[in-house]
Amino acid sequence: MTAVTNPHGTTGTLPIGEFRPERGGRLPHAELRYRVFGDLALAREHGAILVFHALTGSADIDSWWEPLIGPGRALDTRRHPVIAANLLGSCYGSTGPAPVTDGSFPVLTTADLARAHIPLLQQLGVEHLALVTGGSLGGMVALQWGLVTPVPVGRLVVFAAPGRTMPQAIAWNAAQRMAIEADPAWAGGRYAPGHGPTAGLAAARAIAMITYRSQVEFGERFGRLQTRVPGRFDIEHYLRRHGDKLVARFDARTYVQLMHAMDLHDVGEYAPAGRTTARRVGEVIGVGIDTDILYFPSEVQEWVIGYAAGGARARYEEITTPYGHDAFLIEFDQVERILRG
């Protein structure tokens, strides 16, 4: 375990030893890049906070939830150390398929991604968690954490994530896979690092971006505004720019790997899952987003109701927004109110 401590907390890479994914294969020397914001010593008195990032996120909570983390903020580093790791399988410092060119990287599930955090908490000496949270893929992993957490959790706050991934969401991922495969640089995932399918990944990102937002926002923001290229609309420029930006910072193998984890996401029957979760988790809050077209609010409500039926203290909250799925990364006031509880 290499770790650097500075006034802003600790950054490190933690070897978690051999990791055996539930669907087979093994990672003999898995590592997680992690960050701790605030003073770990506070964990003993107040508990730590554990945060899981979304599909293309990282352990750098201060970049994507900047207004929510820090002294006095919703994730209050004066009271709690706030811990995040780059998910197993991702490309921001943790063990993942990005450098693996022979297709041998094993399938990971959201349960695997949660479970990989157990050694991290052990090494950091965290014995209870005040709050566990995440959105989208991070929300799925948070739900799975409720089933495997070795330490007590005060509140589990899950943003914009279903209990199991429904076919339309799998369909969006399938279309993205097809777009990536249409780019011959994909080569079945057997490309040299840095030589991946840029046009395919950009097209995939464009598909995803539409599902992350809403027609309400697009209507208000872009309408039928056009660029200087005749017949080319601003909305298309926006999508292409987002495609280019992702290609510059993300690996296609990682993207495909984590999309597959999302497809496979399934906590099982909701009442038993709620019963298991209630053993160690004080309260579960499922947060739907009213304009979310990727994971519909009804899907969040469904597992909340099931969890409650299974004996968990579970309730539903909703973010009201024109921004769609991405609202958990945009509507900071509402996210803060929910995180503060």
Place this chain on the structure above:
Amino acid sequence: MTAVTNPHGTTGTLPIGEFRPERGGRLPHAELRYRVFGDLALAREHGAILVFHALTGSADIDSWWEPLIGPGRALDTRRHPVIAANLLGSCYGSTGPAPVTDGSFPVLTTADLARAHIPLLQQLGVEHLALVTGGSLGGMVALQWGLVTPVPVGRLVVFAAPGRTMPQAIAWNAAQRMAIEADPAWAGGRYAPGHGPTAGLAAARAIAMITYRSQVEFGERFGRLQTRVPGRFDIEHYLRRHGDKLVARFDARTYVQLMHAMDLHDVGEYAPAGRTTARRVGEVIGVGIDTDILYFPSEVQEWVIGYAAGGARARYEEITTPYGHDAFLIEFDQVERILRG
């Protein structure tokens, strides 16, 4: 004009001479492949019916609206000749970009696609239309027909089409363009006929298929059923199959051409458009589909209200369905009821 008459009607290819698209360029020798179902002589007494097909459709109404056309059916060939042409720009017999490898085919708009039918009606000697109808792109063209029709129209029935294309719908098209471009066989549209971007077009079709259906249908039909390939879901198999099927029957240049016409679709301000339409059209019916995520019912309502404000006799009807946008090709009972008026 070459035409073949048989008991099922007339099939032919009509030279419409030079065609000048509104955004520039020219087609010196444009042709439309058309079909007439029933006896043209009936047109004088009862009026003809004109039908416009959707993005990947053709003049063969009897293949995609089979239960709706024939003696005694909603498009009653005992009373009316039913006329359809393959849209200008398409690849089922009309002049389009499919064989044009140098990128010189001009941009077409939905107004162009409507206008190209004027010489067809003239040649067929049709002097009034009892009904004009179409869905999706066909609905857009039907709306444009209301603005340019040289002959009186009894009813104009527009299924699942907006008065102008909104940015989310343009975004779906943009993502499809990006998927097609990710396939190097696209080559900016400069491929030899038959050597187009199969993987790119299949990915585009997969995106489109999701927007044509609904999460309700996918949920009921596919749920989380899996194929024999571990971790591969039925919904993905379905999308890939639809991708393959389209690639076998459609040209990518044509697809891109007609998507662009859809992006550009805009009848202008609704009240003036309604006023113009009311000059020759007796009644305009806008049909929304309650689960349509491509062209929302609210978008149909919007132009209906505007048309009515402009003095058109316009009203809104709605199809109730789990099938989403494609319901105008599936919910035949409801479509029939609306077409019969």
